[in-house]
Amino acid sequence: MLTGQVAFEQRFGENHFDHFARDPELAELFDRSMAAGSRMFDPLPAHPVLIAAAEGGTVVDIAGGNGELLRRILSAHPRLHGILLERPHTIETARRFLGAAGHTARCTFRAGDFAEVPAGGDVYHLSRVLHVWDDDRCREILRHCARAMPDTADLLVVERVLPADGSASLATAWDLHMMCDVGGRERRADHYARLFADAGLTLVDRAPLPLDGSVLHARKIGPTNTGSRSSS
Template sequence: MAVESPDPDASEAARRAAAVVIDEAMSYVCAAALRAVAATGVADHLAAGPRTPAELAAASGVDAGNLRRVLRLLATRGLFAEDAEGRFGLTEAGEALRSDAPVPVRAAVLMITDRTFWLPSGELTRSLTEGTSAFDDIFGMPFFDHFAQDEQTAAVFHDGMAAMSEAENTPVARCWTFPDEALVVDVGGGQGGFLKAVLRASPTVRGVLYDRAHVLAGHRLDTRETEGRWELAEGDFFTSVPPGDVHVLKRILHDWDDDQCVTVLRNCRRSLAPKGRVLVVDAVIPPGDDPHQGKTLDLLMMVSLTGRERSQDDFERLFRAAGLKLVRIHSTPTVLSIVEAEAEAETEAD
């Protein structure tokens, strides 16, 4: 079938619209360029200031000419800046790519652009036409099963999640008042970054970090500020959850489908102390067309896992099915919200 040529009499507005769409179609190259500089540690060699591509290439072990081309593109995204002498330096945003940055994101970049997300994203059409994740067909098994047998990939994921969470843990932990002497169970809490932030923000609180054994092995709770106020608990949140006054589920429910989420929430409800609370810390998708990081994360969940980012109505439905009710949604300075729930009276959900 022949491809029609553009209408020579098309309006300037129509031509601009076409150019915008073409730019959008090529935007994935920026993510690829960002991954390349993160993987090769380029930003670490700019701590002392701008350097030429040749100097950076020698320090990073990469090709100077191609490095310049990559940095030139990323400079258009505000991560690097080229000076009049052709040297490249880090912008304020780009500083976060350094391994020693106050809030380093290099590991998060490597996780988000890892092949476990990248390859299924290239098969997003399949998710539209078949209504399912492309991950299983590409990797031969579900997302977390793949991690269970691939230690290197699992490390990328857990280190990346820890890095992604680092910027948000403290501000989120300060947005909800944890009761004095409460026992807080961080369900699926990974390396414990959020629980550590909670313990720091609430000096009378005690905590339990609950996850699989291989994840707990990399925990980061052993600090002077948290000494004597935490313990580790190994288990599977689809089977049970340790007793506590507050159960926290940070970036957990978005990994799973509705039925799986209800199972986890019911387990929380069963082991929740009287007048206890369940705090779901996830993006809450707002109505309207405004940009929101949760809308992008939602597609990553769609192509690689069985989960999704959810709206307030979605959370209310999950809670009702689990014998919980939504109390309030607390906004935070981050993309995440704290969705607070309490137990309903005894129902058939038990």
């Protein structure tokens, strides 16, 4: 029967994240499944904004799961510092994971939600986060990021971007999956650009990643950052 409601919530009576938060085994399985797609992250440590911040800067990983992306970035840049913001039940998993990689001394762990994005970082990233939410929630998340970001900070958003020409892409299949699972969606680059603008950010650039992924680079709108350019 078609209800227009999120299938997961209809089946389990609560949203995906609350359900997993109450079941450590399911939460760990979810984190491992997310890490299984980590080949998408392979080129990210070489992104120009991370290279620019490499000499002692701070990268803030917002809702970074078990810390897989942050581990790769800290391993590639030994002078970088990291802050991981996640829900309390995930923080301990990330602490063990990053500790096993030898990064505990360079990483701060913050238990909290999107309203508690740490201020003062040099690079912020949201990896496969925005596609979980509807547009209103995305704007709210991005506004929290923009408030925390210094004027010179960069935001990297990793997502599968829907092709503007309707060509075949993994993003199309994920669009259906996210709609059924959490009520989210995949989006085109121009759609993300509008969400960024609504939050006081501007889309600076977009680069391809493996597995039909993309990294969207955004900055705060200001006197020297008023333009926007992206590929579709």
